[in-house]
Amino acid sequence: MQRYSIFSLLKGALSGHQDWEPAWRAPEPKSSYDIVIVGGGGHGLATAYYLARNHGISNIAVLERGWIGGGNTGRNTTIVRSNYLLPENQRFYEHSLKLWEGLSRDLNYNVMFSPRGVINVFHTDAQRDYWVRRHNGMRYAGIDAELLTRADLTRLVPALNLSPDLRHPIVGGVMQPRGGVARHDAVAWGYARAADALGVDIIQDCEVTGIDMQGGRVTGLQTSRGPIGAGRIGLAVAGHSSQLAQMAGIRLPIETHLLTATVSEPVKPFIDTVVSIAATHAYISQTDKGEVLIGGSLDGYNSWSQRGSPARLEDILSAASEYFPRISRLRQLRHWAGVMDMSMDGSPIIAKLPVDGLAMTGGWCYGGFKATPASGWCLAWTLANDAPHELNAPFSLERFRTGAMLNENGAGPVAAAH
């Protein structure tokens, strides 16, 4: 692997940037691998990378139906945080945040992780109680968390509308200072390059059409580029988890839903944190290019269409412009919807499945981006050891049968409620 540094950049400049090596190879698939990862998004590529780096297994392929990072990795709102209430989630997401903090150095690739602070504002005493409890829980677990007054908010987010005349005036907020954003595409590219350097074959334009099994154990996959043998298989396919599991005869507690996000034309920097509005569930940040990036809630019904409803878009934009009035006349460059693998308790599944040699990471419920490093780290452990790590043991498939659900919202088993 050609290492990136100030010196390689200077050398590249001298030759007019004509001599850069491709960041990863484009190999033909071999007839079989020790482990095959299905899904070349952040989670799948991270899994391959940690398998090679932490567990010394390099006879691995990552199969991607389209191009790497072309799914939800390139279609999210790039927020990274570990502000959870349940201890299982705290431990997992805090592990992820710690991996984020060293990721650019680890991968020798700038993922532009920017710990600019994630702020949640609230509007009522009841919401204050909830958010303070959640952030006290974080402090108890050793995770950074702060309570913000209206004066703090004026200082940290000058553009925020703190007027008492709003329909839902803001009474205060909480903040995780170490949270922030990262460059989503760079995460896929960085993991791909680092995994490739350790011998992983990244095979794009390769759709999986079947999973071969013999005696209750996986033996390989049928793909659009021919059959590929596999000792073990890891699924990291986000909204398509149900379809891939179905190929092995497994039903999952997952529904696939739409989540709309939108991005405006670029303007000068005026928001340097991530702000999430509790009243309306809109979350807003500004990209390094200056675009205002806004995400919201689910459309609320099963769909793979990847196009959100205009009604939901209106909800998100009216909420955002209520609390940031200066964006009200910004033109929206584009809006899109991702396919969200919504689990029935709102928490992910990173676990062995009831077929030998098969494991998955999925059920990410539109919170998958921040989990990318730890999801890959845990799935790699699970595939290498044929058993879950203690960090992902609570995220089993069995929990839906045993009742040990991880329900951060305390909502019922309805996918769209999380």
Place this chain on the structure above:
Amino acid sequence: MLLIPCPFCGARDETEFVYGGDAGVERPRNPETTTDEAWTDYLCFRDNPQGMHRELWFHRDGCQRWITIERDTRTHELGAVRLSRS
């Protein structure tokens, strides 16, 4: 935006409706005698098909009746629409 043809009220925006999920899920008739396995399947596990999906919608801002529609989850094309049995 879905335009849902309600049998009573005609074609109305999705925002008038509440989604009720997969219409094929049936609550076990005798919870006392149902196995944990069957109860969990009813509560949590879904086919989640990519393609035609038979699903429930409640017309909250209209006739307040439950209807069952078929909808392609890839294209949002609608198939048969009928009143759900009560």
